[in-house]
Amino acid sequence: MQEPTSKPPLYEIRDTPHHGRAVFATSSMVASTHLLTCSDLTLSVLLREYRREVCGQCFNYAHGRDWRIRDSTTGFVFCAEACREQWRKETGHVGIQAWTAVETLISKRTKEDSDLVDVDMPRPAALDITTAWDGVAAQAALIRIARGGKGGFPNAAGSGSDDTDAGVQVTKQHKRAIQKALQQPISPDVMSFCVTGVLWLHNNPASLPALLHLEADTTPYPNALDLVAFTRSYLHLLAILPLPLLPLLTPANLMLLSSRDSHNAFGIRSLEDDGAEFFGYGCWPQASYFNHSCDPSVKKTRVGRTWRFEAARHVEEGEELSITYLSTEERSQERASRMGILRKNWGFECGCVKCIEGVEAP
Numbered sequence: 355m356q357e358p359t360s361k362p363p364l365y366e367i368r369d370t371p372h373h374g375r376a377v378f379a380t381s382s383m384v385a386s387t388h389l390l391t392c393s394d395l396t397l398s399v400l401l402r403e404y405r406r407e408v409c410g411q412c413f414n415y416a417h418g419r420d421w422r423i424r425d426s427t428t429g430f431v432f433c434a435e436a437c438r439e440q441w442r443k444e445t446g447h448v449g450i451q452a453w454t455a456v457e458t459l460i461s462k463r464t465k466e467d468s469d470l471v472d473v474d475m476p477r478p479a480a481l482d483i484t485t486a487w488d489g490v491a492a493q494a495a496l497i498r499i500a501r502g503g504k505g506g507f508p509n510a511a512g513s514g515s516d517d518t519d520a521g522v523q524v525t526k527q528h529k530r531a532i533q534k535a536l537q538q539p540i541s542p543d544v545m546s547f548c549v550t551g552v553l554w555l556h557n558n559p560a561s562l563p564a565l566l567h568l569e570a571d572t573t574p575y576p577n578a579l580d581l582v583a584f585t586r587s588y589l590h591l592l593a594i595l596p597l598p599l600l601p602l603l604t605p606a607n608l609m610l611l612s613s614r615d616s617h618n619a620f621g622i623r624s625l626e627d628d629g630a631e632f633f634g635y636g637c638w639p640q641a642s643y644f645n646h647s648c649d650p651s652v653k654k655t656r657v658g659r660t661w662r663f664e665a666a667r668h669v670e671e672g673e674e675l676s677i678t679y680l681s682t683e684e685r686s687q688e689r690a691s692r693m694g695i696l697r698k699n700w701g702f703e704c705g706c707v708k709c710i711e712g713v714e715a716p
């Protein structure tokens with residue numbers, strides 16, 4: 355978390371006794387002091403229902419209309435030609451192939467699964483998660499062989515042979531494993547999460563330590579349906595993604611991405627209407643060290659693909675710099691309700707000064 359400026363940063367990250375690491379002011383500052391702008395977006399998911407109204411690059415919202423500039427094969431839309439060009443550059447050739455494969459699969463199907471289901475089911479424990487991933491391992495191995503080798507690379511001759519580079523004969527059983535996977539219900543938003551994450555790993559290997567450094571959630575799936583959606587999406591993607599991505603498409607990597615996303619992602623919302631429209635979410639590692647407070651000292655604002663942080667009021671040297679993880683409406687609720695929302699959505703008992711001291715505004 356460093357500012358690209360010669361001025362010393364106005365904050366530092368330190369351990370706290372009870373709430374992991376947090377950000378602290380290294381000098382006093384007046385309201386509106388600029389602290390940090392984060393542009394290190396790792397993975398981001400644009401929910402499918404907003405795919406035509408939200409620019410795939412800068413998340414500009416067309417307010418119920420469709421953006422005209424469309425990337426026909428991938429299905430992403432853009433508010434300007436420059437955004438489309440930037441998106442294509444950052445996504446890269448393999449990325450465009452990946453999104454094209456996903457779009458081809460999804461557009462052939464009706465949406466059978468409901469993504470982001472908010473059901474009252476227990477959270478899968480670590481053992482449930484291991485069991486679920488182990489349950490698809492055999493089929494995954496068959497699909498990898500059908501796609502051309504253990505790691506998913508094509509054989510040396512490129513094509514035309516039913517032998518993989520590991521010398522394994524591709525049989526009907528292997529090909530059936532692909533057909534079986536593709537017949538399963540699809541979860542487009544979960545699939546998008548996996549694609550954006552695997553592509554980010556492929557395109558930005560040097561940035562992995564920044565993601566690994568974030569707080570990890572070892573049980574990141576909110577319910578059993580979500581976990582099944584992930585294991586099924588894994589098999590779908592093994593069957594369709596371009597071969598260079600298959601070595602990165604592993605249960606370990608998908609779990610790593612979910613474990614860091616769970617406690618660190620920011621919602622990508624409309625900039626008007628108090629953020630009433632929820633387009634999706636993304637993870638900006640540099641922005642992930644601010645703890646939550648129900649009376650935050652820092653204001654965060656999304657500017658396109660970046661987040662800008664500034665002091666929300668006068669801050670004393672040594673004071674914790676905190677943001678809010680709640681919407682304006684949620685923040686206006688009483689303590690028990692706020693704590694319930696944070697427990698359900700974030701998995702922690704709020705230990706902010708306002709909740710601990712029980713000081714509520716009149």
Ligand SMILES: C[S@@+](CC[C@H](N)C(=O)[O-])C[C@H]1O[C@@H](n2cnc3c(N)ncnc32)[C@H](O)[C@@H]1O
Pocket residue numbers: 372373374375376568569617618642643644645646647700701702703704705706
């Ligand atoms: C985005 S991270 C913030 C940085 C984190 N403390 C770390 O060490 O990486 C969010 C996590 O910080 C902790 N946290 C943030 N605000 C908190 C609060 N008000 N009370 C208790 N824990 C909090 C929770 O563990 C939460 O899952």
